[in-house]
Amino acid sequence: MSTAHTKRDKRRPAPIENRIAECYDELSEIDQRLADVILSAPGQLAMQTATELAASAHVSKATATRFFQKLGYASYDDARAIARAAVVGGSPLYLQERGRTSSSTKLDEVIQAHLEHEVANLANTYRSLDTHVLTEVVECLAQARRVVILGYRHSHTIALMIRRELIQVRANVVVLPAPGDTLAEYIGDLDTEDVVINIGFRRRVPAVGLTASVLSEAGVPTLYLSDVMAGKPARLARWVIRCHTDGLMLFDSTVAVSALVNLVCSLVAEHLHKHGNSHLQRVEIMHQMLRELE
The missing domain is CATH 3.40.50.10490 (Glucose-6-phosphate isomerase like protein; domain 1)
Known part of the structure; x- marks a missing residue:
């Protein structure tokens, strides 16, 4: 990722789904697997630790850390802070997991x-x-x-x-x-x-x-x-x-x-x-x- 792109991202934090979309085709197969997990439920990023995210994508914590650095974030916590802001801001994309029930939950309970x-x-x-x-x-x-x-x-x-x-x-x-x-x-x-x-x-x-x-x-x-x-x-x-x-x-x-x-x-x-x-x-x-x- 270019230096200019990184500087622009630091001035104006971009949602992770935007950054992934910009470089998805250039990612390795392992990084794409991690990207797919994130894109399936971006709101989870606000709640998970780097270790938990890595486990859900079946990659190492080091791989997950390098992935966020490739996207221009200073750290995983930097990306998670932006995801939390999106949750607080009410983005439906980041709230789609809110209140989601398991298959065993009865409708009357919901x-x-x-x-x-x-x-x-x-x-x-x-x-x-x-x-x-x-x-x-x-x-x-x-x-x-x-x-x-x-x-x-x-x-x-x-x-x-x-x-x-x-x-x-x-x-x-x-x-x-x-x-x-x-x-x-x-x-x-x-x-x-x-x-x-x-x-x-x-x-x-x-x-x-x-x-x-x-x-x-x-x-x-x-x-x-x-x-x-x-x-x-x-x-x-x-x-x-x-x-x-x-x-x-x-x-x-x-x-x-x-x-x-x-x-x-x-x-x-x-x-x-x-x-x-x-x-x-x-x-x-x-x-x-x-x-x-x-």
């Missing part, structure tokens, strides 16, 4: 374990709620001129869920990014009379943090809805609500997120009702006039 895990996520999320923050968020969502909800990738689904609830009880609720558009056209004129819900669950795109910075500089009230490892955008938001989303199996849990959305939007509806808001009533009348619902 169901029970999954249920208990989801209940724990829900309970831990609700226990961590700050009532002062929740009260301020509800009041702002009810009174703001416009509500803008930002969500990328799987967070976009959560954004649509929030809009679906809020639009029934108040007007001027929009989800971004809109198809075919960029953000600047929409957030350029937001100010202190508006509110933004910035959703950033793990595997966030860079736009989450960049938008948080722009909104903070503009003084736009922002709720940051995230997981327990909220990251840098949390320091830029006025309010932060964290949900427990760790999954028992491959995919992250969204049970607590869905419940929290229901709670917040229901509280907004209650607040608006108490203050004489008639938006919901007008919507129901329009549903009947337009014959939109059975």
Whole structure:
């Protein structure tokens, strides 16, 4: 491997599957066997010792050590640290072994374990709620001129869920990014009379943090809805609500997120009702006039 390639890797650590792909055809038969074991379950790298990895590939520990050096890593521990970061970051490739059961495990046991895990996520999320923050968020969502909800990738689904609830009880609720558009056209004129819900669950795109910075500089009230490892955008938001989303199996849990959305939007509806808001009533009348619902 070239010196330039090694220097580039030290500046910006690359996932091991990328490095293996770059040189797989040039590897020896023994190294390819080790590479195949790693590629079959990259997440195992975060948990195994060099000795355990070598044993699973039926090679010596020395061979495994040299293999990682050939890929440009300073050591096995260097590669394992990057794999651990990928696990924490929520890469499905590195989480595919999470919760995997043996052939002898009964389905009802899996169901029970999954249920208990989801209940724990829900309970831990609700226990961590700050009532002062929740009260301020509800009041702002009810009174703001416009509500803008930002969500990328799987967070976009959560954004649509929030809009679906809020639009029934108040007007001027929009989800971004809109198809075919960029953000600047929409957030350029937001100010202190508006509110933004910035959703950033793990595997966030860079736009989450960049938008948080722009909104903070503009003084736009922002709720940051995230997981327990909220990251840098949390320091830029006025309010932060964290949900427990760790999954028992491959995919992250969204049970607590869905419940929290229901709670917040229901509280907004209650607040608006108490203050004489008639938006919901007008919507129901329009549903009947337009014959939109059975």
